Amino acid sequence: MSSIKEHFEIPGRYKQWSFGLMGVGILSLIVGFILYGSADHGTRFWATMLQNSVYFLLIVNAAMFFFCATTLAWGGFQMTFRRVTEAISASVIPIGTITFIILMCIVFGGKDTIYEWLNKDKVAHDEILKGKSGFLSPTFFTVWSILTIGLWMALGIKMRSLSRSIDNHKLTVEEGKKYMFTNTIWAAIYIVWFALTVASVTPWLWLMSIDAHWFSTMYSWYTFASTFVAGMALISLFVIYLKNRGYLEYVNQEHLHDLGKFQFAFSIFWTYLWFAQFMLTWYANISEETIYFKPRFEGAYTGIFYLNLIINFLAPLLIFMSRNSKRNYATVTFMSILIIFGHWLDFYQMVFPHHYTDHVPMNLFDFGIALGFVGLIMWQTGTVLSKYPLLAKNHPFLKESIIHHT
Amino acid sequence: MAVKKFVVGYFEDEPELFDGVKKVRKAGYKIHDVYTPMPIHGLDKAMGLRDTSLHTAGFIYGITGTTTALSGIGWIFNADWPLNFGGKSHFSLPAWIPITFELTVLFSAVGMVLTFCWLCQLAPFVRKHHFNLRSTDDQFTMVIELTGKSSEADVQAFMSSIGAKGINVQNAETGWWLGRYDKDKGPYDKAEGIELA
DSSP states (O other): OTTSOOSOOOOHHHHHHHHHHHHHHHHHHHHHHHHHSSGGGGHHHHHHHHHHHHHHHHHHHHHHHHHHHHHHTTOOGGGGGHHHHHHHHTTHHHHHHHHHHHHHHHHHHOTTSSOGGGOHHHHHTOHHHHHTTTTSSHHHHHHHHHHHHHHHHHHHHHHHHHHHTTTTOOOOHHHHHHHHHHHHHHHHHHHHHHHHIIIIIHHHHHTGGGSTTOOOTTHHHHHHHHHHHHHHHHHHHHHHHHHHTTOOTTOOHHHHHHHHHHHHHHHHHHHHHHHHHHHHHHHHOOHHHHHHHHHHHHSTTHHHHHHHHIIIIIHHHHHSSSHHHHTOHHHHHHHHHHHHHHHHHHHHHHHSTTTOSSSOOOOHHHHHHHHHHHHHHHHHHHHHHHHSOSSOTTOTTHHHHHTOOO | OOEEEEEEEEESSHHHHHHHHHHHHHHTOEEEEEEOSSOOTTHHHHHTOOOOSHHHHHHHHHHHHHHHHHHHHHHIIIIIOOOOSTTOOSOOHHHHHHHHHHHHHHHHHHHHHHHHHHHHTOOTTEEOOOSOGGGGTTOEEEEEEOOTTSOHHHHHHHHHHTTOSEEEEEEEEOSOEEOOTTTSOSTTTOOTTOOOO
16 A cells, blocks of 8 residues: 555646636636626626536535435445545535625625516516515525535535544544444535535525526426536546546546446436426426426527437437446546536526527637636645545545455 | 266355366366356356346347337327327427337336346246256356367366365256256256265
């Protein structure tokens, strides 16, 4: 165990790329604010910011969900690359802060920017919005957003410090049992909070309330599936990158195979939810419900709607089906990038059609902001990876992961 | 199928069997099969078996199911008996997806079960030769086929050198044949000279 490279040194190119991408992001932010910040209540600007910040926050948080869920289940296979998922989840702190600032700007900055339920005159004359006003109110929104992001950050810090606490200390069997118990408790608390946030209330508040009259009880699950697939893709990318640089000596094709399986399985799960939400609405054919799908299915967003289905369902289904493709580094890299882009597109069509029903306003600004977030994730993850050992070498389940075999 | 001659060795422990399998392959003898009481992780790799093609068969059955469902429903609702469901078009793909999905799963599941039975030569009213009944209980059995290149004495000597607890030679039919285990005379009725350690 002494021969392995324990510490990640950030290569110069990596640093340049992450700063370059963040620079692109900041440049896009400035140009976008000048171009779109004040015109038409600033909807164009804030919609892009909302889509990107929420999307990237949820995918780095999915890395957190991944290692908490595997901890709770006493899973062992992920131990060789667990530090990578931990490092990705550290990005919840900067991106969570940015997302919170953006949400607060939207809620307190102006009433007609994104959420129509902020407009009191409109709500007063609208029975449906009046009925929802307890839930869709600035107070509830703010409190819930603070709790959501704050607890993600706090529990993330706790989980990561628990993991690092045994780095210099070989555990006895008794200590190991106690350690697993503490880990399980904290992971369980996170999972419960995750269920109350990503898997139920938070996407309703942040995203679904853009179409305030329409609702779908599956919406949060669908969002969760979307971000979990993209999160697994992100983890795979970092694992493959580190493996390519000669780190993570104990990670091999068996682990890659499992990461591929996760992407494959949850792409199918995403499709199932996506289709269930669509098909029930389509079949019932009630105008209050179909209004959501009108611009998406047979309006300006038709292209994105089908592209979404091809990238996020057909491509993973056909490409990831065979065992060999899940064990091939090049295929997994390609699919991971494709899936992250595909689900970004999915979020795009969640946010934009309500305000831009008759045309798709996508341009370089959206991509610039997205690249900025990619740079931020690269920078933050790289920094955390370089600070702590890459292998949780005293974890009781490490051996299980080293000999993992499918 | 044909009747062939086999040297059968019995092992009591998994590690001995593993080593034995590796040594047999190194020595170049032809392993007919290895029978174990429970699945053993990694034995297929040690024996040099190729990956099964069962999943490819499953994929083919699956797309057959998809095609059957789509063309069946398509023909029924567009050509044979068009019905008006709430003014929806006759060609309404979203409504067909659940049934298409079900038929895909059904075809691939049933097809794969049958293919699996066929590959393992399992079916009602057919019989296969059992080399050692205790391989369903507590013994690990390795069967080496005698080819023109290997002599019976050599293989027997080799088998005992790798730690087989019991060795015998059997002439056996390799394929399956019609018959029943409870009616026919067979390994259940006679001991067939099994030497136990």
